Amino acid sequence: MKDNFKKAPFSAQIDLSKFSMQDFEKATDEEKKQQDVMGESTTFFKDGMRRLRKNPLAMLSIVILVLLILVILIAPHVIPYGYADIVKGSANLHPMEYSMQEQQAIAKGESVFPHLFGTDSLGRDYFIRVVYGARVSLSVGIFASILVLIIGMVYGSISGYLGGRVDLVMMRIVDIIYSLPDMLLIILLAVVLNETLSPLIKGTVLAKLGTNMIALFIVFGILYWVGMARLIRGQILTIKQNEYVLAAKCIGTSTSRTIIKHILPNCLSVIIITTALQIPSAIFTESYLSFVGLGVSAPMPSLGSLANEARAGMMTYPERLLFPAFAICLIVLALNLLGDGLRDAFDPKLSR
Amino acid sequence: MTKYVVKRVLLAFATVIIISLITFFAMNAIPGGPFNKEKAVSPAVIAQLEARYNLDKPLWEQYIIYVKNIAHGDFGVSLKNGREIKDIFAESFPISAKIGLLASVIAIAAGLVLGSIAALMRNKWPDRVIIFFITIITSMPSFVVATLLLYFFCMKLGWFSAFSAGENMTVLPVIALSLSPMAYITRLTKTSMLDALGQDYIRTAKAKGVSSRKVIFVHGLRNALIPVITYVGPMIASILTGSMVVEAIFNLGGLGSKFVMAITNRDYTLIMATTIFLATIMVIANLITDIVYKVVDPRIKLD
Numbered sequence: 328m329k330d331n332f333k334k335a336p337f338s339a340q341i342d343l344s345k346f347s348m349q350d351f352e353k354a355t356d357e358e359k360k361q362q363d364v365m366g367e368s369t370t371f372f373k374d375g376m377r378r379l380r381k382n383p384l385a386m387l388s389i390v391i392l393v394l395l396i397l398v399i400l401i402a403p404h405v406i407p408y409g410y411a412d413i414v415k416g417s418a419n420l421h422p423m424e425y426s427m428q429e430q431q432a433i434a435k436g437e438s439v440f441p442h443l444f445g446t447d448s449l450g451r452d453y454f455i456r457v458v459y460g461a462r463v464s465l466s467v468g469i470f471a472s473i474l475v476l477i478i479g480m481v482y483g484s485i486s487g488y489l490g491g492r493v494d495l496v497m498m499r500i501v502d503i504i505y506s507l508p509d510m511l512l513i514i515l516l517a518v519v520l521n522e523t524l525s526p527l528i529k530g531t532v533l534a535k536l537g538t539n540m541i542a543l544f545i546v547f548g549i550l551y552w553v554g555m556a557r558l559i560r561g562q563i564l565t566i567k568q569n570e571y572v573l574a575a576k577c578i579g580t581s582t583s584r585t586i587i588k589h590i591l592p593n594c595l596s597v598i599i600i601t602t603a604l605q606i607p608s609a610i611f612t613e614s615y616l617s618f619v620g621l622g623v624s625a626p627m628p629s630l631g632s633l634a635n636e637a638r639a640g641m642m643t644y645p646e647r648l649l650f651p652a653f654a655i656c657l658i659v660l661a662l663n664l665l666g667d668g669l670r671d672a673f674d675p676k677l678s679r
Numbered sequence: 680m681t682k683y684v685v686k687r688v689l690l691a692f693a694t695v696i697i698i699s700l701i702t703f704f705a706m707n708a709i710p711g712g713p714f715n716k717e718k719a720v721s722p723a724v725i726a727q728l729e730a731r732y733n734l735d736k737p738l739w740e741q742y743i744i745y746v747k748n749i750a751h752g753d754f755g756v757s758l759k760n761g762r763e764i765k766d767i768f769a770e771s772f773p774i775s776a777k778i779g780l781l782a783s784v785i786a787i788a789a790g791l792v793l794g795s796i797a798a799l800m801r802n803k804w805p806d807r808v809i810i811f812f813i814t815i816i817t818s819m820p821s822f823v824v825a826t827l828l829l830y831f832f833c834m835k836l837g838w839f840s841a842f843s844a845g846e847n848m849t850v851l852p853v854i855a856l857s858l859s860p861m862a863y864i865t866r867l868t869k870t871s872m873l874d875a876l877g878q879d880y881i882r883t884a885k886a887k888g889v890s891s892r893k894v895i896f897v898h899g900l901r902n903a904l905i906p907v908i909t910y911v912g913p914m915i916a917s918i919l920t921g922s923m924v925v926e927a928i929f930n931l932g933g934l935g936s937k938f939v940m941a942i943t944n945r946d947y948t949l950i951m952a953t954t955i956f957l958a959t960i961m962v963i964a965n966l967i968t969d970i971v972y973k974v975v976d977p978r979i980k981l982d
Contacts (some may be wrong), residue, residue: 506694508961510920511954512701518942518950519705611820617922618822620943634822638928641830646828653824660818 385668479555793869
């Protein structure tokens, strides 16, 4: 080797002057690849999903939720009973029992679909009622959460981004709404709207939904978004300090575009997590209202109203209480675990 | 500090005013006046009745009279049985208050103990068992808990007699009411305890040779208590709303069951009065919680 490779006196460097060119050989492609420690490039979403997939509880709850949704979607097509259909002569059946008429029909060789969960006091198939109840509860939960998300996001991002006096006024409004007792006002408004809305919506599609549900959505829209708005405002206050926001402003990006394109995607994790945890709380509220008698209008069932109706015959027909109660618990448990899993996956800073 | 308290009291006052506005205008939005009867009453009589109850005055003047009456403890008369709402409150609120207080005490005590155990034995079996049950409890609405308790302990096991308003009937409602706040407090205590135990002053105390009991109870738990205090206000709100269904299920005759009954009977005046009454309690509870929180933890910046 050349002289200029000479080792400095106390250096830890290998003394190259002892080697000749023949001692070295070129690395093969395979060996080069071993040095390549770069991971595959990944997006925020992919990274979160990878972490979510490693969480067994969250995956289990996704499986449970998918199965539940499949049952909810398929069961009404498979089962020959409707949620309001009264099957003559088969009132008050225990699970898998047949009424006299049905037993005669079976004896004649006709096929009768079994009442999986029995029937209620009017002779309606209980399984299909629980399925429809779960359908109502889930859809109320999801739509209410989306409503909360939209209002909270718009309000919070405007307040956080503009700052100053606008922010002060907007946040005082939030403070006051935040301290209103939500459940009491929901009950109050549900009672009042029931009286005032029902003549207005008679004959429209909304009438089928029932005034109580509209009241529930209105109240969710008025009261529940404040938590989301506070959260997003807090996020935006920190994010808007970043240089890329300043850069966007410098090249003349409009305010709405800066918020939508540059700021909101960065609080996505908080948005996903809060929305996921909002759904079970909305389901709770709905079942609670139905239980008090302010839920969906009969004959449409909801899990809360089914549980409430079942209280009267709890002694002889405990299953009528247990099925809807179990369904609520299962749905809420799965959603809670999924929400926790999402939090751990998308916001590792928050996990503990 | 004084500035903060004044600000907080003003906010609470504004909240109560807004609640009273909402309830008052909600009551007026309901079609049909109180004197609409099936039997036709002569317009002269109605006019006289309206004058008697100030219903002929403009709406804002009615509102002021309404607020003035409430401030004097006069909530009006129940639409259904004509009783003074004041008397209904006087007879039913003590029942609710007793059960609610017991439930709060149990929820706080059990939550603190369970949360501390879970934090101190992190990732060992007691922690796992506690968190498992806490997760299940948080997914159960209070009416499900209450009906299940009623079913198993009264009907299946026969330990308590159902539907008798005796002494033993406080046990199950209190359990039903305390479970969900207890679950929340357990979670809160666990996280804040872990947080506190990771602080430098804990290491300092240990290094100085302070006994582990003293480290946990004096330095750990005391600091872990602060977040728990903030939850007391919302907890009272959750116990008050939870008690509506729980009382109705156990047939206790407290304010909660009166409220549910008023909803089913569409007894508007009673609904309005109860809403204002309970809402004011919640607002005051939140106010006290916020102030105590700032007093207890001097590190918190007063704005």
